[in-house]
Amino acid sequence: MFLKQFFEEKSSTYTYLLASTQSKEAIIIDPVLSEIENYLDIINEQGFNLLYILETHIHADHVTAASELREKTKAKSIVHKNAHISCADILITDGCVIRFGEYKIEARYTPGHTDACTIYYIEEEGIIFTGDTLLINGCGRTDFQHGSAVQLYQSIHNKIFTLPENTVVYPAHDYRGEKSSTVKKEKQENVRLGEGKTQEEFVKLMQNLNLPYPKQIDIALPLNQTCGQKKDA
Numbered sequence: 001m002f003l004k005q006f007f008e009e010k011s012s013t014y015t016y017l018l019a020s021t022q023s024k025e026a027i028i029i030d031p032v033l034s035e036i037e038n039y040l041d042i043i044n045e046q047g048f049n050l051l052y053i054l055e056t057h058i059h060a061d062h063v064t065a066a067s068e069l070r071e072k073t074k075a076k077s078i079v080h081k082n083a084h085i086s087c088a089d090i091l092i093t094d095g096c097v098i099r100f101g102e103y104k105i106e107a108r109y110t111p112g113h114t115d116a117c118t119i120y121y122i123e124e125e126g127i128i129f130t131g132d133t134l135l136i137n138g139c140g141r142t143d144f145q146h147g148s149a150v151q152l153y154q155s156i157h158n159k160i161f162t163l164p165e166n167t168v169v170y171p172a173h174d175y176r177g178e179k180s181s182t183v184k185k186e187k188q189e190n191v192r193l194g195e196g197k198t199q200e201e202f203v204k205l206m207q208n209l210n211l212p213y214p215k216q217i218d219i220a221l222p223l224n225q226t227c228g229q230k231k232d233a
């Protein structure tokens, strides 16, 4: 399988381009508008046929490239139905399976960071794209977009920590230059959720993070609710 991880510096966002090297069918997860030329260069260079644009949630820190990418490639955009995004082509729920080439990617609904968070799992490859639900040695905040620390704790424990321990974790962000982790490592060492951390402790910790108001939220959220397309466009 072809897998390329892109990094957008301003919001420290990871985007993933996945493709079947046999059929050339491809998908992209969490594309950032400012980086669209980088994605298209690789897609065109490799002769990929981009089928789907998958969002792990409605982002508050960058503008999605979904609209522009689907105009340029005819790919269909996918988000969880709780996002209430009328511009999306396909609304998914827990357990939906998306196919590209010989691969199946399973959507797992993981509310907590937002109420529309979805992570994507490829069992045959042993990889999971965890969005902002589980970050390397961290997790997404729970104080905006109908977040809930209780739900986040349960989502991570029920939908990620139950996977085989050698499953590779690819998050939507990293602020320290780490590119991936494993279920085993996060289960043992994650400072917020690792071994022995109870739900009660986690909720208390999340309630006392005192994080600043997200810098891009007032720009990014309205735009992402229209799949990244300006309303007058």
Ligand SMILES: [Fe+2]
Pocket: 057, 058, 059, 060, 061, 113, 132, 140
């Ligand atoms: Fe987020």
